Amino acid sequence: MRPTLTRRGALGGAAALALASCGGGDPPPAGKPRAGSGAGLLTSIVALEHAGVAAWAAIGEALRGDARRYARSIREREIAHAERVAGLVRRVGGTPPQARPASEYARLFPRLNTEADALRFARDLEERLVRAYLEGLRLLPDDDQRRATAEIAADEAQDLAVVHALAGGPAAPQPFVTGTL
Amino acid sequence: MSLSRRQVLIGAGAGALGLAGPAGAAGSDQLERLLGLERRLAAAYEAALSRDAIERSLGELLLGHEREHIRGLEQALGRAGPRATAPPPKVGVDFTTRRSFARSALELERETVDTYQDVLTTFHDDRLLQPLGSIMACGAQHEVALLGVLGEDLLQRN
Numbered sequence: 001m002r003p004t005l006t007r008r009g010a011l012g013g014a015a016a017l018a019l020a021s022c023g024g025g026d027p028p029p030a031g032k033p034r035a036g037s038g039a040g041l042l043t044s045i046v047a048l049e050h051a052g053v054a055a056w057a058a059i060g061e062a063l064r065g066d067a068r069r070y071a072r073s074i075r076e077r078e079i080a081h082a083e084r085v086a087g088l089v090r091r092v093g094g095t096p097p098q099a100r101p102a103s104e105y106a107r108l109f110p111r112l113n114t115e116a117d118a119l120r121f122a123r124d125l126e127e128r129l130v131r132a133y134l135e136g137l138r139l140l141p142d143d144d145q146r147r148a149t150a151e152i153a154a155d156e157a158q159d160l161a162v163v164h165a166l167a168g169g170p171a172a173p174q175p176f177v178t179g180t181l
Numbered sequence: 182m183s184l185s186r187r188q189v190l191i192g193a194g195a196g197a198l199g200l201a202g203p204a205g206a207a208g209s210d211q212l213e214r215l216l217g218l219e220r221r222l223a224a225a226y227e228a229a230l231s232r233d234a235i236e237r238s239l240g241e242l243l244l245g246h247e248r249e250h251i252r253g254l255e256q257a258l259g260r261a262g263p264r265a266t267a268p269p270p271k272v273g274v275d276f277t278t279r280r281s282f283a284r285s286a287l288e289l290e291r292e293t294v295d296t297y298q299d300v301l302t303t304f305h306d307d308r309l310l311q312p313l314g315s316i317m318a319c320g321a322q323h324e325v326a327l328l329g330v331l332g333e334d335l336l337q338r339n
Contacts, residue, residue: 073336130318137310143302150301150314154294157318161325162335170242171329172322175249176315 037092038140042085045132046096049082054105055125062118067166071122074159078129081152088145119167126160131179198253198312208309209258211300215313216254218293223247225274225286234282239330243286243323250316257309283330290327294320 033039053075060071086096112118133153140146161171226244229235235243274289275281297317304310325335 070336077336134311134314134318137301137314138307146310147298147302150298150317153314153318154298154321157321158325158336161322164322165325165329165335170239171326171335172243172246172319175246175319176253176312177318177322178315179318 033089033093036141037094038136038142038145039089039092039094041136041139042089042092042145043094043097045136046082046085046089048129048132049078049085050097050099051105052078052125052129053082053099054102055109055121057102058106058109058112059118059122059125062112063115063166067115067119070162070166074162077155077159081155084148084152088148091144092142116167119163122163123160123167126156126163127179129156129179130160130177134179198257198309208304208306211304212254212258212309215293215296215300215316216251216258218289218296219247219250219254222286222289222293223251225289228274229276229282229286232276234276234279235286236279236330239326243326246319246323250319253312253316257312280331283327287324287327287331290320290323294324 056071056075056078060068060075063071082099089096110117110121112121130153133149133156136149137146137153140149157177160177164173165171223244226235226240226247230237230240230244274285276285294317297313297320301310301313301317304313324337328335328337
């Protein structure tokens with residue numbers, strides 16, 4: 001059978017590609033953190049959060065009413081997460097990446113013509129963030145790093161739940177939230 | 182017969198805990214603590230369903246999740262477990278109305294998520310950290326579902 005690409009699949013793929021591009025091109029930490037400190041992973045999470053902040057601005061533009069209000073709230077939370085993780089990078093002697101200009105992110109995002117497009121992009125973004133923080137739980141060496149990672153993972157899971165609810169589904173559809181796209 | 186994506190994900194989640202093998206003695210105490218809290222939540226949702234204190238489809242969904250969490254934690258504890266006992270389900274839980282139960286359940290879910298965060302901070306069995314995190318994340322989503330029942334802002338945690 002010839003494989004077909006659904007619109008949903010195309011958007012999801014585009015989102016994953018866009019987000020990978022946003023985080024992947026950043027330089028390694030400019031400071032000199034010790035090996036095994038977790039600085040590399042934390043730096044990539046900061047870059048992903050910067051992309052998330054830009055993405056939520058774009059998502060909010062495509063939403064109305066309560067959904068737009070939640071988009072603003074979630075964007076604020078992502079800003080706080082980026083700052084918190086950036087603080088962890090500094091604590092191990094690294095220099096966290098700065099956000100790029102919004103236009104650089106925007107050209108990588110999928111086109112959001114409808115609210116449904118925006119919510120699909122939001123879902124894929126939040127799944128990616130959940131996965132990043134759950135991986136952090138396993139890979140980060142320090143208790144304080146893992147505390148922050150666990151708390152932010154819970155926040156991201158809630159953001160994802162809000163997206164589910166705004167799309168008309170159950171807030172908590174699965175017993176294990178793995179961040180698997 | 183084909184498996185749905187949901188069934189695959191459930192199997193992967195519970196399986197990840199089971200495949201990790203029994204936790205060590207220090208880890209077992211922490212897992213027992215989590216298991217007790219999960220059993221308390223399951224008992225609360227069971228009682229709420231029997232008293233019509235939660236909308237049926239939501240109650241069954243959340244109860245199903247708690248049962249999967251219990252199954253996964255029991256697997257992680259291995260054959261030696263489980264010793265954990267659930268706190269009495271009716272103590273501190275208000276079944277008078279759907280709203281009052283949602284408020285009580287929200288408190289239980291928050292306490293459970295907070296405990297997962299404590300455990301994840303100090304737990305040192307690398308094989309279990311990610312699956313335990315995926316259960317914690319589900320609990321955080323339960324909070325959102327219950328806030329929806331209460332008609333309150335869905336993002337209250339932080």
